[in-house]
Amino acid sequence: MAARQHVVVVGSGIVGASIAWHLTRDGAAVTVIAEDIGGVATPTSFAWINASWGNPEFYFHFRRRSIAEWKRLARELPGLPLSWCGGICWDLPPDRLEAFAVEHASWGYGIERLDRAAIAAREPYLKQLPESALLVAEEGAVEPAAAARLLLADAEARGAKFVNAAVDGFIRSGERISGVVSSAGIVGADHVVLATGAGSVPLAASVGVTLPLEAPPGLIVHSRPFEKRLNGLVMATDLHMRQTTDGRIIAGSDFGGTDPGADRHATAAALFAKVKESLTDGSRLSMDFFTVGYRPTPKDGFPVIGGCGQDGLYIAVMHSGITLAPLVGLLASNEILTGDADSSLAAFRLARFG
Template sequence: MARHQRVVIVGGGVIGLLTAFNLAADVEQVILLERGGVGQESSWAGGGIVSPLYPWRYTPAVTALAHWSQDFYPHLAQRLLATSGLDPEVHTTGLYWLDLDDEAQALAWARQAGRPLSAVDIAAVESHVPVLGGGFSRAVYMKDVANVRNPRLVKSLKAALQAMPNVTVHEQSEVLGFVREGERITGVNTVNGSVLGDAVVLAAGAWSGELLKHLDIELPVEPVKGQMILYKCASDFLSCMVLANGRYAIPRRDGHILIGSTLEHEGFDKIPTQTALESLRASAVALIPALADAEPVAHWAGLRPGSPQGIPYIGPVAGFEGLWLNCGHYRNGLVLAPASCQLFADLLLERTPIIDPAPYAPAGRL
């Protein structure tokens, strides 16, 4: 325990914030450094579906984290509400997948994984979701899928951390490199000076690979741009999440509806484009024709931390004592955060891990 009295976390997205939240009770001091404002990047930009978009297309490594997190999210939301007074709004609506090419594979995966996914008659979907567009012929449904209102989750985590006496959050504090003593990483250099610690945790999302270049470590995490649009409707307008042709509609409790998202390899460019706006509006209207007469109230872009097969890096970096990773969650950062951050805390604090940590270990993957 004594080895990790002071933990420095680089990155203030949901992964960094929740890592800090999970460690705070067991270490002497946690210092979180964020180059901008906490949770303003991928964590803010995503849709917050508490499931991979197509869970059956992922490796068992991603599935293991997803299942643990899905089951834990309601508990996390209650705990954050009690701690911070801010509700992350975990909203269980269920999710319809329409006209899947690999429906048989999806249903076989659900039987094997014990998840409640089933084929449903399209007439039943139309009756449950009256605003749904025509032209769909098949559907599968999972009833317990929730979405979390990610900006509220970020605000709730930030408030919870600010209430903890041994946690310090430094925003506008960009990390420029690492402090190294021989084989050991003992801290980071920031725009505001050096910050030292017994453990340095890199949770910098799409920027993690760039930071590790300072140590000549090749981390295959790169920015993948995603654009989304938002509508405001009546609170009872859309009762359920729907997904077709890779695009989804997500209802919030207050009637906001998110439509997403694009998948673009454009480096660190985050500028929303007219092309994407038109494409997203077309998807919105195909899913929900009534939106043809509505104007989006917002349009934005974010950068996902793309990684091979979407498997995050969680654990210590061999040859660099004191350096740890919790990054590279690609499209599923919000989905996988509770499990990833619990697993990370287990490894750092040398507790029995919640799931087998081997698939996520940086060793052998860098």
């Protein structure tokens, strides 16, 4: 019998946690190394699961495939904090909104047009209603840090190990990456997965790999828990909101968050005032905290998934980590353990940057 392959996963956000979970399920010996369970960008995400936003058709279908994988993952791992609440949007000019609806409906996205009365029936606590909006019933949200923790806990129950440490670099055996150097010591491996978001850039650079990555900041406000006020995702002009499973209303000027500006506290206060103004009884809401996340975004907007020219090193970095995590975990595990390239990931290789 062949020995189990040992894979070190660097990073514990939603992407790293999904890859670690799938690898463990698929029979690998897995060690996750990270300083914080749940990662850095994941807890600051708006956490919208979708295939929207003007993506080219091939990427739309990839994202929609991952929506289905979230449902598969929920069946395999009961308790995932998912909500298939659907979303309404009117945050584009009417002509662009209609073009989006026609295009995505032709691709199979279930889009429904709502008039003002239907919007009010769906979201009765919204104070400022548009004349029309679009509803995408299949979209949803996840509580991302809780989901990452659940994936990691289940992976540990299946035999994976978690090491609370910083990774400083890699070790080599000949021409192959064969482990990592961490603050807890050297950890050898058959494969190393780098899934640390923006933190992947300096680590990759240490072995001569350039990741063309940007990490724009995004500020999200979080209310204190409150009674039910939103039934689903609301993508209004200059304000995107949802209510979490524990009753917090979270919001940004869009789903990526608000530019925090020079005074983050002032920006957060102004954004939360807009949230309060948008809801009936909004004056009773109070802000608990705000976060500023740095979204790891490859320069062409698409994920970087796969080998990077360094044998033994696999990279998984993307802005759409929340939507794509279960599918990326599934495909990455198969590629790493079998050595077979998956054609559906061909568009996302680092080599496309030349």
